[in-house]
Amino acid sequence: MFSRINILTTRPLASSTRLTTRAFSTSLTRFARAKDPTIPNSSIKVFREIPALRQWRKQQLLDHRNVGLVPTMGALHAGHLSLIRMAAKTNSSVVVSIYVNPTQFGINEDLDSYPKTWDRDTQMLAELDRELADEGGNLGKIAAVFAPTTGAMYPSGPPGQEVASKGSFVTITPVGEVLEGASRPTFFRGVATVCMKLFNIVQPDNVYFGQKDIQQTVLIRQMVKDFCMGINVEIGETIREADGLAMSSRNVYLGERRRKVAMVLRNALRVAEGSYNLGGRSRDEILGPANELARLLSFEQLHLSPEERVRFEVDYISLADPETMMEVDVVDESKGAILSGAVKMLPVEDPQEGEDLGLAGGPAVRLIDNIILKPVKV
Numbered sequence: 233m234f235s236r237i238n239i240l241t242t243r244p245l246a247s248s249t250r251l252t253t254r255a256f257s258t259s260l261t262r263f264a265r266a267k268d269p270t271i272p273n274s275s276i277k278v279f280r281e282i283p284a285l286r287q288w289r290k291q292q293l294l295d296h297r298n299v300g301l302v303p304t305m306g307a308l309h310a311g312h313l314s315l316i317r318m319a320a321k322t323n324s325s326v327v328v329s330i331y332v333n334p335t336q337f338g339i340n341e342d343l344d345s346y347p348k349t350w351d352r353d354t355q356m357l358a359e360l361d362r363e364l365a366d367e368g369g370n371l372g373k374i375a376a377v378f379a380p381t382t383g384a385m386y387p388s389g390p391p392g393q394e395v396a397s398k399g400s401f402v403t404i405t406p407v408g409e410v411l412e413g414a415s416r417p418t419f420f421r422g423v424a425t426v427c428m429k430l431f432n433i434v435q436p437d438n439v440y441f442g443q444k445d446i447q448q449t450v451l452i453r454q455m456v457k458d459f460c461m462g463i464n465v466e467i468g469e470t471i472r473e474a475d476g477l478a479m480s481s482r483n484v485y486l487g488e489r490r491r492k493v494a495m496v497l498r499n500a501l502r503v504a505e506g507s508y509n510l511g512g513r514s515r516d517e518i519l520g521p522a523n524e525l526a527r528l529l530s531f532e533q534l535h536l537s538p539e540e541r542v543r544f545e546v547d548y549i550s551l552a553d554p555e556t557m558m559e560v561d562v563v564d565e566s567k568g569a570i571l572s573g574a575v576k577m578l579p580v581e582d583p584q585e586g587e588d589l590g591l592a593g594g595p596a597v598r599l600i601d602n603i604i605l606k607p608v609k610v
Protein backbone atom coordinates (compact mmCIF):
# COMPACT_ATOMS: atom_id res chain seq x y z
CA MET A 233 0.00 0.00 0.00
CA PHE A 234 2.69 2.47 1.01
CA SER A 235 4.72 2.04 -2.16
CA ARG A 236 1.61 2.97 -4.16
CA ILE A 237 1.52 6.46 -2.62
CA ASN A 238 5.12 7.33 -3.42
CA ILE A 239 4.41 9.57 -6.35
CA LEU A 240 8.04 10.56 -6.29
CA THR A 241 10.73 8.92 -4.28
CA THR A 242 13.16 10.71 -2.00
CA ARG A 243 16.01 10.66 -4.50
CA PRO A 244 18.34 13.65 -4.21
CA LEU A 245 17.07 16.57 -6.26
CA ALA A 246 18.49 17.11 -9.72
CA SER A 247 20.82 20.12 -9.63
CA SER A 248 18.54 21.97 -12.08
CA THR A 249 15.66 21.56 -9.61
CA ARG A 250 17.74 22.86 -6.72
CA LEU A 251 18.68 25.90 -8.77
CA THR A 252 15.09 26.53 -9.80
CA THR A 253 13.95 26.38 -6.18
CA ARG A 254 16.70 28.76 -5.05
CA ALA A 255 15.99 31.21 -7.90
CA PHE A 256 12.32 31.11 -6.95
CA SER A 257 12.91 32.08 -3.34
CA THR A 258 15.42 34.80 -4.30
CA SER A 259 13.08 36.54 -6.70
CA LEU A 260 10.18 36.23 -4.28
CA THR A 261 12.29 37.67 -1.47
CA ARG A 262 12.92 40.74 -3.63
CA PHE A 263 9.15 41.22 -3.77
CA ALA A 264 8.87 40.87 -0.01
CA ARG A 265 11.37 43.71 0.53
CA ALA A 266 9.84 46.19 -1.95
CA LYS A 267 7.11 48.59 -0.82
CA ASP A 268 3.83 48.03 -2.73
CA PRO A 269 5.50 45.64 -5.16
CA THR A 270 3.97 44.97 -8.56
CA ILE A 271 4.89 42.47 -11.29
CA PRO A 272 7.25 44.21 -13.79
CA ASN A 273 5.50 45.86 -16.77
CA SER A 274 2.09 45.49 -15.15
CA SER A 275 -0.11 46.90 -12.41
CA ILE A 276 -0.55 43.47 -10.80
CA LYS A 277 0.12 43.81 -7.10
CA VAL A 278 2.10 41.14 -5.25
CA PHE A 279 1.06 40.38 -1.68
CA ARG A 280 3.14 38.12 0.55
CA GLU A 281 1.54 38.96 3.89
CA ILE A 282 -2.10 38.98 4.95
CA PRO A 283 -2.69 42.50 6.40
CA ALA A 284 -1.86 44.35 3.15
CA LEU A 285 -4.05 41.98 1.16
CA ARG A 286 -6.94 42.47 3.60
CA GLN A 287 -6.64 46.25 3.28
CA TRP A 288 -6.68 45.96 -0.51
CA ARG A 289 -9.72 43.63 -0.33
CA LYS A 290 -11.60 46.14 1.84
CA GLN A 291 -11.04 48.80 -0.80
CA GLN A 292 -12.43 46.49 -3.53
CA LEU A 293 -15.61 46.17 -1.48
CA LEU A 294 -15.87 49.94 -1.00
CA ASP A 295 -15.33 50.39 -4.77
CA HIS A 296 -18.06 47.80 -5.55
CA ARG A 297 -15.57 45.57 -7.35
CA ASN A 298 -16.27 41.85 -7.11
CA VAL A 299 -13.31 39.53 -6.57
CA GLY A 300 -12.55 36.14 -8.14
CA LEU A 301 -9.83 33.86 -6.75
CA VAL A 302 -7.86 31.30 -8.77
CA PRO A 303 -5.83 29.15 -6.34
CA THR A 304 -2.68 27.59 -7.84
CA MET A 305 0.64 26.11 -6.84
CA GLY A 306 2.42 28.05 -9.62
CA ALA A 307 4.37 26.53 -12.54
CA LEU A 308 1.59 28.07 -14.58
CA HIS A 309 0.39 26.60 -17.88
CA ALA A 310 -2.54 27.10 -20.26
CA GLY A 311 -4.89 25.25 -17.85
CA HIS A 312 -4.31 27.90 -15.19
CA LEU A 313 -4.60 30.73 -17.73
CA SER A 314 -7.99 29.45 -18.91
CA LEU A 315 -9.27 29.59 -15.30
CA ILE A 316 -8.00 33.16 -14.97
CA ARG A 317 -9.71 34.12 -18.26
CA MET A 318 -12.91 32.56 -16.96
CA ALA A 319 -12.60 34.55 -13.73
CA ALA A 320 -12.00 37.80 -15.65
CA LYS A 321 -15.34 37.38 -17.43
CA THR A 322 -17.37 37.86 -14.24
CA ASN A 323 -15.08 39.56 -11.72
CA SER A 324 -13.67 43.09 -11.86
CA SER A 325 -10.62 41.97 -9.87
CA VAL A 326 -8.96 38.58 -10.20
CA VAL A 327 -6.57 37.33 -7.53
CA VAL A 328 -4.24 34.45 -8.42
CA SER A 329 -2.71 32.68 -5.45
CA ILE A 330 0.62 30.93 -5.91
CA TYR A 331 1.54 28.76 -2.96
CA VAL A 332 3.05 25.28 -2.82
CA ASN A 333 1.14 24.08 0.21
CA PRO A 334 3.28 21.70 2.30
CA THR A 335 0.42 20.02 4.15
CA GLN A 336 -1.09 18.45 1.03
CA PHE A 337 2.14 16.60 0.19
CA GLY A 338 2.74 13.24 1.85
CA ILE A 339 6.12 12.70 3.51
CA ASN A 340 7.49 10.75 0.54
CA GLU A 341 6.00 12.99 -2.12
CA ASP A 342 7.56 15.71 -4.26
CA LEU A 343 7.27 18.82 -2.07
CA ASP A 344 10.98 19.67 -2.42
CA SER A 345 11.15 19.18 -6.17
CA TYR A 346 7.74 20.64 -7.10
CA PRO A 347 8.48 22.94 -10.08
CA LYS A 348 8.85 26.59 -9.08
CA THR A 349 8.95 29.08 -11.93
CA TRP A 350 8.17 32.45 -10.33
CA ASP A 351 9.71 34.71 -13.02
CA ARG A 352 8.00 32.84 -15.84
CA ASP A 353 4.70 32.72 -13.93
CA THR A 354 4.66 36.48 -13.33
CA GLN A 355 5.60 37.16 -16.95
CA MET A 356 2.70 34.95 -18.11
CA LEU A 357 0.32 36.80 -15.81
CA ALA A 358 1.49 40.22 -17.04
CA GLU A 359 1.03 39.11 -20.67
CA LEU A 360 -2.42 37.67 -20.00
CA ASP A 361 -3.47 40.85 -18.19
CA ARG A 362 -2.44 42.91 -21.24
CA GLU A 363 -4.40 40.55 -23.51
CA LEU A 364 -7.49 40.90 -21.32
CA ALA A 365 -7.20 44.71 -21.48
CA ASP A 366 -6.77 44.65 -25.28
CA GLU A 367 -9.72 42.34 -25.82
CA GLY A 368 -12.24 44.88 -24.47
CA GLY A 369 -15.60 43.26 -23.68
CA ASN A 370 -15.55 44.65 -20.15
CA LEU A 371 -13.23 41.92 -18.87
CA GLY A 372 -11.87 42.20 -15.35
CA LYS A 373 -8.17 42.50 -14.68
CA ILE A 374 -5.61 40.40 -12.89
CA ALA A 375 -5.42 42.69 -9.91
CA ALA A 376 -3.16 40.76 -7.55
CA VAL A 377 -1.00 37.74 -6.92
CA PHE A 378 -1.07 36.34 -3.40
CA ALA A 379 2.17 34.42 -2.84
CA PRO A 380 2.13 33.97 0.93
CA THR A 381 4.96 32.87 3.14
CA THR A 382 4.40 29.65 5.07
CA GLY A 383 4.61 31.74 8.25
CA ALA A 384 1.59 33.73 7.08
CA MET A 385 -0.40 30.66 6.05
CA TYR A 386 0.44 28.59 9.13
CA PRO A 387 0.78 31.11 11.99
CA SER A 388 1.19 28.36 14.61
CA GLY A 389 3.79 26.63 12.42
CA PRO A 390 2.88 24.17 9.66
CA PRO A 391 1.49 20.90 11.00
CA GLY A 392 3.63 17.94 9.92
CA GLN A 393 2.92 16.05 6.73
CA GLU A 394 2.36 12.73 8.51
CA VAL A 395 -1.12 11.23 8.74
CA ALA A 396 -0.98 11.38 12.55
CA SER A 397 0.12 15.04 12.68
CA LYS A 398 -1.78 17.30 15.05
CA GLY A 399 -2.93 20.77 14.11
CA SER A 400 -5.85 22.84 12.86
CA PHE A 401 -7.15 20.88 9.89
CA VAL A 402 -10.26 20.92 7.77
CA THR A 403 -11.34 17.40 6.80
CA ILE A 404 -14.16 16.68 4.39
CA THR A 405 -15.22 13.05 4.52
CA PRO A 406 -16.02 10.65 2.98
CA VAL A 407 -15.21 12.40 -0.31
CA GLY A 408 -11.65 13.14 0.82
CA GLU A 409 -10.94 9.52 1.75
CA VAL A 410 -11.55 7.72 -1.53
CA LEU A 411 -9.62 7.55 -4.85
CA GLU A 412 -6.89 10.25 -4.65
CA GLY A 413 -7.53 10.40 -0.91
CA ALA A 414 -6.97 6.66 -0.52
CA SER A 415 -3.64 6.84 -2.32
CA ARG A 416 -2.59 10.19 -0.80
CA PRO A 417 -3.99 10.04 2.76
CA THR A 418 -3.04 13.61 3.77
CA PHE A 419 -3.78 15.21 0.42
CA PHE A 420 -7.36 16.40 0.76
CA ARG A 421 -6.91 17.40 4.38
CA GLY A 422 -4.14 19.71 3.16
CA VAL A 423 -6.17 20.98 0.21
CA ALA A 424 -9.30 21.71 2.28
CA THR A 425 -7.23 23.38 5.00
CA VAL A 426 -5.27 25.64 2.65
CA CYS A 427 -8.36 26.52 0.59
CA MET A 428 -10.29 27.43 3.75
CA LYS A 429 -7.39 29.74 4.68
CA LEU A 430 -7.19 31.26 1.19
CA PHE A 431 -10.95 31.85 1.14
CA ASN A 432 -10.85 33.43 4.62
CA ILE A 433 -7.97 35.69 3.63
CA VAL A 434 -9.06 36.78 0.14
CA GLN A 435 -12.82 36.65 0.83
CA PRO A 436 -13.60 36.04 -2.85
CA ASP A 437 -17.08 36.24 -4.34
CA ASN A 438 -16.18 33.48 -6.82
CA VAL A 439 -13.49 30.78 -6.84
CA TYR A 440 -12.21 28.85 -9.86
CA PHE A 441 -10.96 25.26 -10.01
CA GLY A 442 -10.05 22.97 -12.91
CA GLN A 443 -11.95 19.83 -13.89
CA LYS A 444 -8.60 18.05 -14.22
CA ASP A 445 -8.60 17.65 -10.43
CA ILE A 446 -12.25 16.61 -10.35
CA GLN A 447 -12.34 15.09 -6.87
CA GLN A 448 -10.87 18.33 -5.56
CA THR A 449 -13.78 20.26 -7.15
CA VAL A 450 -16.35 17.96 -5.48
CA LEU A 451 -14.57 18.36 -2.13
CA ILE A 452 -14.41 22.17 -2.40
CA ARG A 453 -18.10 22.41 -3.30
CA GLN A 454 -18.90 20.21 -0.28
CA MET A 455 -16.73 22.34 2.02
CA VAL A 456 -18.29 25.61 0.85
CA LYS A 457 -21.78 24.15 1.31
CA ASP A 458 -21.17 22.51 4.69
CA PHE A 459 -19.36 25.50 6.19
CA CYS A 460 -22.02 27.93 4.82
CA MET A 461 -19.31 29.97 3.14
CA GLY A 462 -21.42 31.92 0.63
CA ILE A 463 -18.84 31.60 -2.14
CA ASN A 464 -19.69 30.61 -5.71
CA VAL A 465 -17.52 27.73 -7.01
CA GLU A 466 -16.91 27.59 -10.78
CA ILE A 467 -15.21 24.72 -12.62
CA GLY A 468 -13.17 25.21 -15.81
CA GLU A 469 -12.79 22.51 -18.45
CA THR A 470 -9.55 20.50 -18.66
CA ILE A 471 -7.06 22.06 -21.07
CA ARG A 472 -5.03 19.46 -22.98
CA GLU A 473 -1.84 19.11 -24.98
CA ALA A 474 -2.23 18.55 -28.74
CA ASP A 475 -2.42 14.75 -28.31
CA GLY A 476 -5.02 15.01 -25.52
CA LEU A 477 -2.81 14.65 -22.41
CA ALA A 478 -4.24 16.82 -19.62
CA MET A 479 -1.89 19.72 -18.92
CA SER A 480 -0.33 19.45 -15.49
CA SER A 481 2.58 21.17 -13.79
CA ARG A 482 3.97 17.71 -13.08
CA ASN A 483 4.16 16.70 -16.76
CA VAL A 484 7.69 18.15 -16.79
CA TYR A 485 8.72 15.18 -14.65
CA LEU A 486 7.94 12.64 -17.39
CA GLY A 487 10.84 12.93 -19.84
CA GLU A 488 10.54 11.88 -23.46
CA ARG A 489 10.17 8.11 -23.12
CA ARG A 490 7.34 8.15 -20.58
CA ARG A 491 5.64 11.12 -22.26
CA LYS A 492 5.08 8.93 -25.34
CA VAL A 493 3.08 6.42 -23.27
CA ALA A 494 1.39 8.95 -20.98
CA MET A 495 -1.86 8.89 -22.98
CA VAL A 496 -2.66 5.42 -21.61
CA LEU A 497 -5.05 6.82 -18.99
CA ARG A 498 -6.82 9.20 -21.34
CA ASN A 499 -7.23 6.40 -23.90
CA ALA A 500 -8.63 4.00 -21.30
CA LEU A 501 -11.14 6.62 -20.08
CA ARG A 502 -12.21 7.36 -23.66
CA VAL A 503 -12.91 3.68 -24.30
CA ALA A 504 -15.09 3.62 -21.16
CA GLU A 505 -16.88 6.77 -22.33
CA GLY A 506 -17.49 5.05 -25.69
CA SER A 507 -19.23 2.14 -23.91
CA TYR A 508 -21.47 4.59 -22.03
CA ASN A 509 -22.32 6.45 -25.24
CA LEU A 510 -23.28 3.11 -26.83
CA GLY A 511 -25.78 2.45 -24.01
CA GLY A 512 -23.63 0.60 -21.44
CA ARG A 513 -24.77 1.49 -17.91
CA SER A 514 -23.23 -1.16 -15.65
CA ARG A 515 -19.81 -0.94 -14.08
CA ASP A 516 -18.59 -3.99 -16.00
CA GLU A 517 -19.82 -2.70 -19.34
CA ILE A 518 -18.17 0.68 -18.82
CA LEU A 519 -14.96 -0.10 -16.94
CA GLY A 520 -14.29 -3.57 -18.41
CA PRO A 521 -12.99 -2.27 -21.77
CA ALA A 522 -10.95 0.49 -20.06
CA ASN A 523 -9.17 -1.97 -17.76
CA GLU A 524 -8.60 -4.31 -20.68
CA LEU A 525 -7.01 -1.55 -22.78
CA ALA A 526 -4.68 -0.55 -19.93
CA ARG A 527 -3.73 -4.21 -19.43
CA LEU A 528 -2.97 -4.67 -23.15
CA LEU A 529 -0.87 -1.51 -23.33
CA SER A 530 1.08 -2.56 -20.26
CA PHE A 531 1.64 -6.04 -21.76
CA GLU A 532 2.80 -4.47 -25.04
CA GLN A 533 5.36 -2.30 -23.20
CA LEU A 534 6.64 -5.17 -21.06
CA HIS A 535 7.52 -7.05 -24.23
CA LEU A 536 9.84 -4.29 -25.39
CA SER A 537 13.47 -4.28 -24.29
CA PRO A 538 14.30 -2.56 -20.95
CA GLU A 539 16.05 0.35 -22.71
CA GLU A 540 12.89 1.12 -24.69
CA ARG A 541 9.96 0.20 -22.52
CA VAL A 542 7.83 2.13 -20.06
CA ARG A 543 6.30 0.47 -17.03
CA PHE A 544 3.18 1.88 -15.43
CA GLU A 545 0.72 0.87 -12.73
CA VAL A 546 -2.96 1.70 -12.82
CA ASP A 547 -3.84 2.95 -9.33
CA TYR A 548 -7.58 3.08 -10.04
CA ILE A 549 -10.12 3.55 -12.79
CA SER A 550 -13.33 4.69 -11.15
CA LEU A 551 -16.99 5.08 -12.03
CA ALA A 552 -18.49 7.37 -9.40
CA ASP A 553 -21.48 9.45 -8.42
CA PRO A 554 -20.90 13.04 -9.62
CA GLU A 555 -21.92 14.65 -6.33
CA THR A 556 -20.19 12.36 -3.85
CA MET A 557 -17.42 10.50 -5.74
CA MET A 558 -18.72 7.23 -4.24
CA GLU A 559 -18.43 4.24 -6.60
CA VAL A 560 -21.58 3.21 -8.46
CA ASP A 561 -22.52 -0.22 -9.87
CA VAL A 562 -24.94 1.20 -12.41
CA VAL A 563 -25.06 4.76 -13.79
CA ASP A 564 -28.22 6.67 -12.87
CA GLU A 565 -29.07 8.26 -16.22
CA SER A 566 -30.64 11.29 -14.59
CA LYS A 567 -27.33 12.15 -12.86
CA GLY A 568 -24.64 10.78 -15.16
CA ALA A 569 -21.33 9.80 -13.54
CA ILE A 570 -17.65 10.63 -13.25
CA LEU A 571 -15.08 8.40 -14.88
CA SER A 572 -11.69 9.08 -13.36
CA GLY A 573 -8.34 7.41 -13.03
CA ALA A 574 -4.79 7.62 -11.78
CA VAL A 575 -1.75 5.95 -13.30
CA LYS A 576 1.76 5.79 -11.87
CA MET A 577 4.43 6.02 -14.57
CA LEU A 578 7.33 4.10 -13.04
CA PRO A 579 10.97 5.20 -13.29
CA VAL A 580 12.51 4.37 -16.68
CA GLU A 581 14.66 1.24 -16.74
CA ASP A 582 18.08 1.24 -18.27
CA PRO A 583 18.28 4.99 -19.02
CA GLN A 584 20.34 5.67 -22.13
CA GLU A 585 23.29 8.06 -22.34
CA GLY A 586 21.87 11.62 -22.47
CA GLU A 587 18.27 10.42 -22.20
CA ASP A 588 15.80 13.06 -21.00
CA LEU A 589 14.45 11.69 -17.71
CA GLY A 590 12.33 14.74 -16.85
CA LEU A 591 12.81 17.63 -14.44
CA ALA A 592 13.25 15.65 -11.21
CA GLY A 593 15.60 13.15 -12.83
CA GLY A 594 13.41 10.06 -13.13
CA PRO A 595 11.26 9.10 -10.12
CA ALA A 596 7.72 7.75 -10.63
CA VAL A 597 5.13 10.25 -11.85
CA ARG A 598 1.45 10.13 -10.95
CA LEU A 599 -0.99 11.18 -13.68
CA ILE A 600 -4.71 11.77 -13.19
CA ASP A 601 -7.53 12.47 -15.60
CA ASN A 602 -11.30 12.17 -15.87
CA ILE A 603 -14.33 12.38 -18.13
CA ILE A 604 -17.82 13.47 -17.06
CA LEU A 605 -20.53 11.12 -18.33
CA LYS A 606 -23.43 13.47 -18.91
CA PRO A 607 -26.97 12.69 -17.76
CA VAL A 608 -29.18 11.26 -20.50
CA LYS A 609 -31.99 13.60 -21.53
CA VAL A 610 -35.44 11.98 -21.57
Ligand SMILES: Nc1ncnc2c1ncn2[C@@H]1O[C@H](COP(=O)(O)OP(=O)(O)OP(=O)(O)O)[C@@H](O)[C@H]1O
Pocket residue numbers: 303304305306310311312314315440441442443444445468469470471472478479480481482483
Ligand atom coordinates in the same frame (compact mmCIF):
# COMPACT_ATOMS: atom_id res chain seq x y z
N1 LIG B 1 -5.09 21.07 -17.62
C1 LIG B 1 -5.82 21.82 -16.82
N2 LIG B 1 -6.96 22.39 -17.26
C2 LIG B 1 -7.72 23.17 -16.44
N3 LIG B 1 -7.40 23.43 -15.16
C3 LIG B 1 -6.28 22.89 -14.67
C4 LIG B 1 -5.43 22.07 -15.47
N4 LIG B 1 -4.37 21.68 -14.72
C5 LIG B 1 -4.56 22.22 -13.51
N5 LIG B 1 -5.68 22.95 -13.47
C6 LIG B 1 -6.26 23.62 -12.30
O1 LIG B 1 -5.42 24.65 -11.87
C7 LIG B 1 -5.57 24.81 -10.46
C8 LIG B 1 -4.21 24.81 -9.85
O2 LIG B 1 -3.62 23.54 -10.05
P1 LIG B 1 -2.09 23.23 -9.84
O3 LIG B 1 -1.37 24.49 -9.59
O4 LIG B 1 -1.94 22.10 -8.88
O5 LIG B 1 -1.65 22.73 -11.27
P2 LIG B 1 -1.56 21.30 -11.82
O6 LIG B 1 -1.16 21.38 -13.21
O7 LIG B 1 -2.83 20.60 -11.45
O8 LIG B 1 -0.37 20.71 -11.03
P3 LIG B 1 -0.13 19.26 -10.51
O9 LIG B 1 0.85 18.71 -11.45
O10 LIG B 1 0.37 19.56 -9.15
O11 LIG B 1 -1.42 18.50 -10.46
C9 LIG B 1 -6.43 23.65 -9.97
O12 LIG B 1 -7.76 24.09 -9.81
C10 LIG B 1 -6.31 22.67 -11.11
O13 LIG B 1 -7.42 21.80 -11.23
Ligand SMILES: CC(C)(CO)[C@@H](O)C(=O)[O-]
Pocket residue numbers: 303304305331333336423426427445448
Ligand atom coordinates in the same frame (compact mmCIF):
# COMPACT_ATOMS: atom_id res chain seq x y z
C1 LIG C 1 -6.17 24.06 -4.88
C2 LIG C 1 -4.67 24.05 -4.61
C3 LIG C 1 -4.04 25.33 -5.13
C4 LIG C 1 -4.49 24.04 -3.09
O1 LIG C 1 -3.13 24.07 -2.76
C5 LIG C 1 -4.01 22.79 -5.21
O2 LIG C 1 -4.50 21.63 -4.67
C6 LIG C 1 -4.06 22.80 -6.71
O3 LIG C 1 -3.24 23.53 -7.27
O4 LIG C 1 -4.90 22.12 -7.33
Ligand code: BAL
Pocket residue numbers: 305336445
Ligand atom coordinates in the same frame (compact mmCIF):
# COMPACT_ATOMS: atom_id res chain seq x y z
N1 BAL D 1 -3.36 19.87 -8.64
C1 BAL D 1 -3.40 19.12 -7.43
C2 BAL D 1 -2.28 19.44 -6.54
C3 BAL D 1 -1.48 18.24 -6.11
O1 BAL D 1 -1.50 17.21 -6.79
O2 BAL D 1 -0.79 18.33 -5.10
